Amino acid sequence: xxxxxxxxxxxxxxxxSLIAVAFLALGILVYIAIRSRTRRVDLEKxxxxxxxxxxxxxxxxxxxxxxxxxxxxxxxxxxxxxxxxRAWAALIYAWEAGRAAKAxxxxxxxxxxxxxxxxxxxGVQLSENAFRLRLQTxxxxxxxxxxxxxxxxxxxxxxxxxxxxxxxxxxxxxxxxFSSSRLLKN
Amino acid sequence: xxxxxxxxxKENYRETTHAGCGCTGPVPDKRGTSKLGxxxxxAPWDYHLHPPGLHDLAVACGAxxxxxxxxxxxxxxxxxxNWHKALSLFLWITPHAxxxxxxxxxxxxxxxxxxxxxxxxxxxxxxxxILLFALYSVLGVTSKPYAYVFSATLMISIALRFGxxxxxxxxxxxxxxxxxxxxxxxxxxxxGLLLVMGVLLAVxxxxxxxxxxxxxxxxxxxxxxxxxxxxxxxxxxxxxFLGLSWRRPAFGITLGLGxxxxxxxxxxxxxxxxxxxxxxxxxxxxxxxxxxxxxxIWIGYLLAPELxxxxxxxxxxxxxxxxxxxxxxxxxx
Numbered sequence: 140x141x142x143x144x145x146x147x148x149x150x151x152x153x154x155x156s157l158i159a160v161a162f163l164a165l166g167i168l169v170y171i172a173i174r175s176r177t178r179r180v181d182l183e184k185x186x187x188x189x190x191x192x193x194x195x196x197x198x199x200x201x202x203x204x205x206x207x208x209x210x211x212x213x214x215x216x217x218x219x220x221x222x223x224x225r226a227w228a229a230l231i232y233a234w235e236a237g238r239a240a241k242a243x244x245x246x247x248x249x250x251x252x253x254x255x256x257x258x259x260x261x262g263v264q265l266s267e268n269a270f271r272l273r274l275q276t277x278x279x280x281x282x283x284x285x286x287x288x289x290x291x292x293x294x295x296x297x298x299x300x301x302x303x304x305x306x307x308x309x310x311x312x313x314x315x316x317f318s319s320s321r322l323l324k325n
Numbered sequence: 326x327x328x329x330x331x332x333x334x335k336e337n338y339r340e341t342t343h344a345g346c347g348c349t350g351p352v353p354d355k356r357g358t359s360k361l362g363x364x365x366x367x368a369p370w371d372y373h374l375h376p377p378g379l380h381d382l383a384v385a386c387g388a389x390x391x392x393x394x395x396x397x398x399x400x401x402x403x404x405x406x407n408w409h410k411a412l413s414l415f416l417w418i419t420p421h422a423x424x425x426x427x428x429x430x431x432x433x434x435x436x437x438x439x440x441x442x443x444x445x446x447x448x449x450x451x452x453x454x455i456l457l458f459a460l461y462s463v464l465g466v467t468s469k470p471y472a473y474v475f476s477a478t479l480m481i482s483i484a485l486r487f488g489x490x491x492x493x494x495x496x497x498x499x500x501x502x503x504x505x506x507x508x509x510x511x512x513x514x515x516x517g518l519l520l521v522m523g524v525l526l527a528v529x530x531x532x533x534x535x536x537x538x539x540x541x542x543x544x545x546x547x548x549x550x551x552x553x554x555x556x557x558x559x560x561x562x563x564x565x566f567l568g569l570s571w572r573r574p575a576f577g578i579t580l581g582l583g584x585x586x587x588x589x590x591x592x593x594x595x596x597x598x599x600x601x602x603x604x605x606x607x608x609x610x611x612x613x614x615x616x617x618x619x620x621x622i623w624i625g626y627l628l629a630p631e632l633x634x635x636x637x638x639x640x641x642x643x644x645x646x647x648x649x650x651x652x653x654x655x656x657x658x
Binding site for chain 1: 500501502503504507526551554555558561562565566567568569570571576580583584587588590591593594595597598
């Protein structure tokens with residue numbers, strides 16, 4: 140009898156969970172459908188995203204020497220607190236880099252549809268690289284999230300990651316500066 | 326789509342309505358007298374949705390009965406039944422008629438070249454409807470042949486829908502060599518994960534513990550709806566995350582199928598949770614209504630002209646090339 144009741148309760152929970160999941164999926168679909176109506180490539184927004192990246196600040200946040208100094212001079216509790224804050228700030232930078240890459244991908248795809256074959260070819264390459272960059276930022280964000288959750292953990296793969304993101308931030312910053320000067324001229 | 330799946334799985338299951346994406350006929354009815362001596366009832370529409378027209382109803386009720394009771398009350402009580410039947414018929418026939426229109430649009434706009442699997446799926450759905458409708462008309466839903474054809478066509482329909490999802494994903498990643506590999510690999514991982522979830526769901530919440538083959542079909546169909554819904558949602562979210570631009574037909578197909586599979590998932594769950602006739606009626610109408618919405622979305626998106634992409638006047642050629650060079654430099658390092 141009890142076993143039957145438990146089985147029934149289990150089925151009911153599963154059923155209601157599925158209903159919730161299904162309606163959540165439906166809500167997301169409707170949201171995406173509504174948002175897809177406004178498909179515009181905003182170049183200025185992309186430039187703004189690039190310009191928002193402060194390379195020096197990002198470099199400082201992910202600097203391993205800086206982290207070692209903090210580890211040696213702060214109490215473990217204080218270090219964890221500071222490390223979390225730094226990782227959180229770096230995460231925001233990485234996220235912004237990802238958004239910039241997304242904007243760049245859109246510009247690249249718009250260029251792909253150009254009637255000029257040269258522009259179209261450049262657009263293909265531009266969007267390809269932007270997609271790569273976007274996916275790389277995901278990896279970085281996950282890494283930084285791990286640091287936030289486990290501040291004492293010393294990640295071996297962090298140095299190449301830091302290098303990569305320093306380069307990414309620098310490039311994006313240069314791109315933004317270049318683009319904004321072009322826009323001002325125009 | 327297989328609608329009324331849970332009812333199908335029940336011992337004394339009831340009539341269900343007729344539309345959907347996978348298998349679009351009424352669920353086979355086993356309420357008639359069987360060799361096992363189970364209680365049987367007439368064909369679905371004779372059960373609580375009488376044959377068409379009040380005239381037939383009056384005949385069925387009999388003149389003597391009409392004399393004994395208040396005629397007006399009887400007629401009023403029959404009206405909702407006819408309304409339900411009319412709605413059921415409407416929701417079964419209309420989407421398939423619209424699928425015919427969709428087929429014509431696909432031909433006229435030569436989209437069958439770009440979406441051959443989807444075109445095959447549309448034709449298959451129409452053929453399936455004709456077959457099931459003919460079988461229903463001749464044999465009724467209580468016949469065994471109807472049940473077998475229903476199940477077989479449902480399985481083919483599920484397989485075709487996976488083909489359609491594969492087709493739209495290829496279309497989405499068509500312009501990027503990198504994404505063709507990376508994104509499709511990610512999608513395969515998502516598929517694997519969803520399959521595991523589907524199997525776990527089948528094991529821990531079967532919805533019907535009987536060992537009948539139609540109960541198995543219900544579980545397979547519910548699992549397929551979950552996997553397909555998850556895949557379509559992943560595609561849409563992935564495209565949004567990467568800033569990928571959809572072509573209108575592919576987006577429409579994905580959106581329509583997504584709406585359909587998500588509502589199907591909800592209706593299967595509703596059926597599992599509530600075995601009452603009212604709940605079954607409600608979920609039937611919900612599912613068949615979703616199919617109509619789905620076909621309307623497909624037609625709307627396939628008829629609509631492609632959105633004009635952003636003007637490249639704001640992206641000078643040398644600027645694009647410089648950005649490209651800078652990014653290549655970044656990725657090489």
